[in-house]
Amino acid sequence: MTSEFFSVGTIPQCRCVFFDRDGVVNRSPGEGYVLSPDAFILNDGIGEALRLLHENNVLAVLVTSQKCVGKGLISRSDLDAIHARMQELLAEQGTAFDAIYVNRGDGDADDYPAKPDPGMILAAAERFSIDLRQSWMIGDADRDISMARAARLEGAIRILGEKEVTVSADYSLLETKELFELLRITLKL
Template sequence: MKRAVFLDRDGVINEVLTHRVKFVNEPKQFYFLPGVEVAIKSLNDYFDYVFVVTNQGGIGLGFMKEKQLHKIHDHMVAELEKKGATIHEVAYCPHKPKAGCKCRKPNSKMIVDLGKKFKIDLEQSYMVGDTDTDIQAGKKAGTRTVFIGKHDPLADAVYPNLKEAAQWIIQDLKIGNNPQ
């Protein structure tokens, strides 16, 4: 079985609700957070896969079309590739908040589906997110969880950014809390 890191997008990989951008509805509004490229590259060295799992309710609410979202994700993946960092696949929920779908986090369908598709051992994998719904989705899927922010009582670890979270994940893996 293989191991993976599942990353939320907005607030983990890119800016959201900042002075430059409120929400990302086109590639030119996509700004990487500091250290993200280095963090993902380091995770690539230790994990079989790095995935993005993101709620994108703006589609269901009519703020953006799926075609626009694909352009944003293509841009994100291409820019990371230029820095030697790889995202293996992006999964997203296009439904409105409170639509009752099974894919929207805090549900775990996106993580579980990627796990099945790529033969991932979810117990040997990690979910990283900046909201309680990300952490809940990871817990429901059976992954270890890392919260980006100041505090989350459900998370296995809390760090202020992906770069520091990646360092902890790699160390956690090495010391055997999550052996292969």
């Protein structure tokens, strides 16, 4: 019997935690948008959560809606600069996101569909060979939780904030600094 025989169907898959951005990774800009790197305020506990995931070979992928680009409030390079600032702040804590997926709402061919369409999650799953049934989503809006359900993830965590709650998550937290402990328990890390 050849080794190739055993390799069929045994491609290793990794787990992933998908993060919404505003209201989760950084302080919510309210009804508006983060329009400059200086306005990006990293929330407590995000760096610690990402380090925990990476130490356990779990990917951390950002999936964010930034329709401010489609509305012409900032350019794509402005958005890149904001995300460079985010990665720089995380690097100061010894970590970073593995990938960033954005729905810009600009109608360009390389844009991803708006949440709750699971397009951004499915694209990451294909690129990194992610086992979605063992992966989680963290968000603060109904559309984040609905996207997690549409992608058939194992579960979804909500950070409670200003947004109205009409779709229930598996867990809800008041503070992002509680994420470390919740991820440790739910993902058995």
